[in-house]
Amino acid sequence: MILLSTITKEPMPANPVTLIDVAKAAGVSPITVSRALNEPHLVKPATLAKVQEAVKLTGYVKNMLAGGLASSRSKLVALVLPTISTQTFADLVQGATDRLTAAGYQLLLGIVGYETWREEILVETILSRRPDGIILTGSLHTDSTRQRLLQIGTPVVEAWDLTPHPIDMAIGFSHEEVGHMCAQHLLKQGYRRFAILTANDPRAGQRTQGFQVAIAKHGASVIASHVVQAPGALPQGRLGAIKLLDEHPELDAIFCSSDTLAHGVLIEAQSRGLRVPQDLAIMGFGDLNFSEYTNPPLSTVKVDGAKIGALSAQALLDRLAGGGDSAPAERVVNTGFELIQRGST
Amino acid sequence: MILLSTITKEPMPANPVTLIDVAKAAGVSPITVSRALNEPHLVKPATLAKVQEAVKLTGYVKNMLAGGLASSRSKLVALVLPTISTQTFADLVQGATDRLTAAGYQLLLGIVGYETWREEILVETILSRRPDGIILTGSLHTDSTRQRLLQIGTPVVEAWDLTPHPIDMAIGFSHEEVGHMCAQHLLKQGYRRFAILTANDPRAGQRTQGFQVAIAKHGASVIASHVVQAPGALPQGRLGAIKLLDEHPELDAIFCSSDTLAHGVLIEAQSRGLRVPQDLAIMGFGDLNFSEYTNPPLSTVKVDGAKIGALSAQALLDRLAGGGDSAPAERVVNTGFELIQRGST
């Protein structure tokens, strides 16, 4: 026992088993082992079997640090998000993950919040891993971030919203259009006294912006607005509604920057005995199809986060499969969104 | 223009700028650059400045693949989760991320769902990146996964629940105890006709188990139970409630495996005009402090996902700081949980 613990004290390397050990055990050369593991079809079945057995025997675990260094393909994709506490972003992660793992890639996750400078240093760190691709959400990137990305030449997808001048590729939808469409929908239903309840993130701002512009065009007015910390959760929704309704009892519609906030508003409305949507209309945004299950169901704008994630991953994979010779494609994909109207109005 | 495109066609290496280039530009040796970047305090301020300038000049980006290979420290921590579409798990990711990035580590994220075999192959892939530490959620690992982990010797934290024999370290709480405590709480309030609405994930199963055992001990009975696909979302909660209440109108309490499910049940209860908690008690589980903002507020068991994530990360960092010489500590931390009683009962 004493002897054992003495032995284990030595600074034994993490995993002593290398390709060479496997090669010896299998009676072949290292490169053959490498091929057997990475391109089995280039190896005679017999030797393949020998190698596989040797791998099991030795307990070999491939070293992608070394592999990546030698081949300059890390099989890593980085994903940068402001938060994952939002259903849509969680879905986006899920969608991207599914697609990437299926293709043998792994995900490096960066969560940066909504402060630009954090993204900047994170991107720097990420690049040091030499990922084969990067998925960024939003496009509030500083100039130096853009420069860096362009300089390195790693394929980049800007997901979640659309930008006129993507760094490389962009996959998402227009947040301003969302606001626009919501405004028109509510106006058509006859609502006229609007409030906005929004989280303070840039994209929510774009939706709000679109909403306000459209409302103004029709001569109606946004009476009040309340901004909460991003990502707005249900409590902020309810608290925000309290504030808005207390100060402006005449409101007949509240436009929220997320379904979660909308749900909070609904709860408060119910508490006050307001009928939704007769007395008060509430509009959300997101992909929480659960807004169908609230009582009453809420109208909302539906966005498919998983799809955006999957498409983003796929765009990177396509580029990578292309041998890397394809120059920036300026590929822009509008994934669109859907206005879901629920209830009688 | 033609010339340019011809030039860019060449298989130019991803980032030609290496430490050596920086060293030349700064007029020092490569190792000095390395130190200037990684251990600035070991370098004279003057040369440090020269190096930093050279870095900017050349646009150098550090290569952690090479660095990790040479030093066998990847500065990478892997996190394996069944899903991130659960508030608590999202919080866990956030908590771990915060702690890790503060310490200069990056997060490799694996999402495996609830199938054991997926975890097994994912762990294999993860190990090939030579992470400095691994955070696993739950402890339903196959034997070969355990073996592998032990063999490699990478520090491992099993987070989220407690296991009698952790692979290395465990940080979480007892899910059976949660069920136990909920049962006692409800019994004390006088409820007697229970139903269970649970997602089919192992930990939820443990809570359910604890609940049932405690109920049985008191001679009360669990009349019905309904299992939904993990992770249970709000729709499944409402649909589950419909089924349970239709088939068993006599129910006076429903124990849910998550707050989200509980919320769905609440909505259905309200639809039916049931008073909560007078006619029907609903218990949730999770950390959604938003259950305080439902109307009426729901009683629940509160778990701090962010804390668990942060503690797990910290445990790994402690181990790593220890120089790696400390053998498996069998460290087990019970983070506990809290029963939150809301409403008059």
Next chain:
DNA sequence: CTGTTAGCGCATTCAC
């Protein structure tokens, strides 16, 4: 405080 030597573990040429 800084430089020299050596090698981390693998994949990319080519040969055979």
Next chain:
DNA sequence: GTGAATGCGCTAACAG
């Protein structure tokens, strides 16, 4: 189908 030589970019261990 398989093997031999070379280098990816960096850091450990020593020396000065």
